Amino acid sequence: IRLALADGPLKGRHVIVTSGPTHEPIDPVRYIANRSSGAQGAAVAAALRDLGARVSFVTGPALVPPPQGVDVVAVETAQQMRDAVEAALPADAAVMAAAVADWRVLNGSERKLKKDGSGRPPALEMAENPDILSWISQAPQRPRLVVGFAAETDDVTANATAKRARKGCDWIVANDVSPGTGIMGGSENAVTLITAEGAEDWPRMAKGAVAARLAARIAETIG
Ligand code: CTP
C-alpha cells in the first residue's frame, strides 16, 4: 500500500537520498564494501518524508530496513547507484548519505575463485568508481540543493570544507568517526554542518534527531 504524503513544508518537493554501503563483487560469493549500517540515511529519508517530501531512497545493501512511505530503489554497486540516481532526476534536493565503495574490481569472476594450492592470493585489479556526489553537483539537471556527508577521522572541519569545494556540493554533513567516539555503528551522531557561510558544530544527539534537524534546514532552504 502507498501511504498518503504528509502535509508539511516539503509537500510537492522531490528529494533523492542515497544510503547504505555499496557492494563491489569479486566473484559470486565475495565483495568489497564500506562499513555502513544505513541508519543515518534511513533516518534522513524518514525525516524528509515527515515534512511532506516525496523521497526517492536509493539504497545499497544496508543493515537497517528502509523507512515506510518512500520510493525504495535497491541497488548493489556504485555504478548501479549512479544510474538509479540519474533515473530519479529531476529533484529539488539530493542528500548523498551512502558510503560508496571508492573502487570496484575490474577482473571479477563469474565463477567462484578457488585457492590454487600455490599459497599466492589472486591479484585483484581495481578501478575508481564514479563519484555520484561530484557528478550530480555538475549535472545539467542539478538539484537546487545538493548535500554530501563526510566521515573523517582527522581534522574533520578542514577536510570536510576542502571536500565541499572539491565536490561542488552546497553542504557537507561531517562527522568524526575516530574509534574513540563510538559514532561508527552507534545510535548517536555528532556532526558539523559545512555551508558556504562556514562550519556549525551541532551537539551530539540521536541519529534521528540529526536527521530531523537536517530535514528542517532543507525545508527552510527549498520549502
Ligand atoms: N560519494 C559518492 N560517490 C562516491 C564516493 C563518495 O557519491 N563514489 C559521496 C558520499 O555519499 C558522501 C561524499 O561523497 O556524501 C563524501 O564521501 P567520502 O568517501 O568522504 O569522499 P571521497 O571523495 O571518496 O574521499 P575519501 O578519499 O576521503 O574517501
Ligand code: CA
Ligand atoms: Ca570515499
